[in-house]
Amino acid sequence: MSQVTEYSEKVMDHFSNPRNVGEIENASGVGTVGNAKCGDIMRMYLAIDENGIIQEAKFKTFGCGAAVATSSMATELVKGKTVQEALLVTNKAVMEALDGLPPIKVHCSLLAEEAIHAALWDYAQKNQITIEGLKPPVTDIDETEEFYQQQEE
Ligand code: FES
Numbered sequence: 001m002s003q004v005t006e007y008s009e010k011v012m013d014h015f016s017n018p019r020n021v022g023e024i025e026n027a028s029g030v031g032t033v034g035n036a037k038c039g040d041i042m043r044m045y046l047a048i049d050e051n052g053i054i055q056e057a058k059f060k061t062f063g064c065g066a067a068v069a070t071s072s073m074a075t076e077l078v079k080g081k082t083v084q085e086a087l088l089v090t091n092k093a094v095m096e097a098l099d100g101l102p103p104i105k106v107h108c109s110l111l112a113e114e115a116i117h118a119a120l121w122d123y124a125q126k127n128q129i130t131i132e133g134l135k136p137p138v139t140d141i142d143e144t145e146e147f148y149q150q151q152e153e
Pocket of ligand 1: 035038039040063064065066067105107108111
């Protein structure tokens with residue numbers, strides 16, 4: 001992928017009109033991650049059916065435009081996939097689907113990948129299953145509950 005220096009049309013589109021914003025009640029898996037570099041936060045909700053297919057994905061991002069655009073694209077990419085296939089939705093895959101991100105914003109796309117992994121980890125824990133190749137999330141943060149509640153008031 002060639003290096004880009006400004007936001008692509010797709011990034012602008014997903015930033016201005018993000019898909020799948022919100023929450024899923026009784027989600028199969030929820031993951032909350034934070035970006036250590038900037039302090040931005042993303043929460044991902046997945047609804048996974050009994051065949052292990054992701055039926056629905058929603059997110060909330062308190063972060064920059066690139067983080068919003070990558071979360072939006074990530075939710076679009078994981079929908080309809082099996083949990084195993086969803087592991088292949090890496091930050092690189094998300095960036096490619098968005099026609100790239102400026103190098104300074106590449107770290108923002110990691111939030112989306114980590115949030116998917118954290119939500120899948122939560123799903124695996126709840127169902128006592130092992131998802132091959134899935135590692136425990138390093139930045140899963142539960143102490144943001146208060147922060148989220150404040151936002152919702
Ligand atoms: Fe924080 Fe982009 S600057 S996620």
